[in-house]
Amino acid sequence: MSTTRPLRQHARHVLTRGAWPAAALLPLALAACGGSDGAGDAAAGPAWPPAHGAYAAACTRLAATARLENTMLSARYVAAGTRRPGGAATGDFLPGHCVVTGSINPRVGVDGKPYAIGFELSLPDDWNGRFLFLGGGGNDGILRDTSLSSSISGGTPSPLGQGFAVVSTDAGHSGTTASFGADPQARIDHAYNSYDRTAVTAKSLIAAHYGRKPEHSYFSGCSGGGRQGMMFSQRFPDYFDAITAGAPAMRVSSGATVAAMWNVSRFNAIAPRDESGARILSKAFSNADLNLVAEAVKSSCDAADGVADGMVNNTQACRFDPAVLQCSGAKAADCLSAEQVDALGQVFAGPRNSEGQALYAGQPWDPGLAAPGWRAWTLGSSPTATPDARYITLMADALANEFFTPPQPGFDPLGFNFDTDPARMAAYSAMYDTYADDRLTAFRQHGGKLLLIHGMSDPIFSANDTVDYYERLAANHGGIASTQEFARAFLVPGMNHCSGGPATDNFDSIQAMVDWVEKGIAPDTIAARALPTQADHPNRTRPLCAYPRFARYKGSGSVEDAGSFVCSAE
Structure with a gap:
């Protein structure tokens, strides 16, 4: 995806607000806005890979030469084979990568507290040309580990490990409480400004580091991160080729x-x-009371998908x-x-x-209400x-x-x-909210793809609200079939908020975005699995079906196997 237009738009509105001087924007804007041919992109930065494999030196050089006014940068190089995703004790090691940490526009707020838009950007030595923005959640205020996957795509192997350049932001404040709301600019940063600034800066640093722009840009987040994804689709519709918005907090405020x-x-x-x-x-x-309700819901609704298997797949019939x-x-x-x-x-x-x-x-009524995640919220x-x-x-x-x-x-x-x-x-x-724009006209015209994913037993952001939004979107685009050309919704039976519950909540929605954008393979289904540690249905597999279809039992075969189910509209 080209970053030329977003960067120029950003420069115009930033200069209007007076937040960044022109001199601060120029070096990175030039780096990110190389010509349309390969020579133009190569001129934007150094040749890659660096001579003699000097990856650590290139990492240090990036932080030293970016020359962003009102922005502090630091960089550290992580050698291949020295760290696993999230610092795990087992599993595959990460490739060599540069971790750039930045603070954009540090300032003192009207409440006397320090503020800045913090970000972490990981740049792998063997870059695959893809850029991924990891959404946040809650009140934000922390930098998510960019070696991990999105909170709505736990089944995705580390995107950084796959070769993605990955960024996250603290949304303009430090600390997970909402006390930043006393500062008006911090409220604006949390609503939209920090994500804009982080995306533009990250793409600029990518171009400066590798000498070329991202070929494809993706966003993935859940909860507050889902709201951030919807915000991008509306305020900055040409920043990303595809967005996954899990449990999107479209009406949170x-x-x-x-x-x-x-x-x-x-x-x-x-x-x-x-x-x-x-x-x-x-x-x-009591937990026993909630189990009573869950069992009664199953008795009433479970078999509507063709088999009583402890999951309510035919959600619309419940x-x-x-x-x-x-x-x-x-x-x-x-x-x-x-x-x-x-x-x-x-x-x-x-x-x-x-x-x-x-x-x-x-x-919606769903057996997941007896799970710990439902109790934790309610x-x-x-x-x-x-x-x-x-x-x-x-x-x-x-x-x-x-x-x-x-x-x-x-x-x-x-x-x-x-x-x-x-x-x-x-x-x-x-x-702050994103429920009102139920057209996404500019996002669709840009060629953007949208995946909405929601657990049926989410106790804070109702899956019914996401269904309502999708139905309104479809009504404005000629119906479900036409809307599925650019936007699809997936409901996850049993799943609590973003994960957890008696659900097949382990799936790779990031790969689904990549296949849709780069191969033209629209996701009719997303393969999902229950984790082996799940008490209800360990290792169970299911197809997640594009709404309004649901997983219906074929009539034979193991109920633990996805192959025994087919996506059906009735």
């Missing part, structure tokens, strides 16, 4: 966080009290009412109290205001009245410090007003 507050309030209201009268959120449902589990008398081990049934019904239906208006999509495991559910520790933090305008540090999530507080989130949503 206007919908999913509202749902998190709704869910907390409903579960907390029925939780037992400690000796002081305070509610213990984690005890609203209809479940938790009232079937309500005790006729006192709460017992084999039933739920009326209060528990009511809370589940309200949570899975989704949040509403006092007039009954839906504020976010409801959740209920937590704290044995005391101090909750540790991620709705509280992560989402309420982001709500109070970033999503509210102005921020309100110390906001009590149990005091959320579903009639008035959503309006306080609208201003930031306009800049």
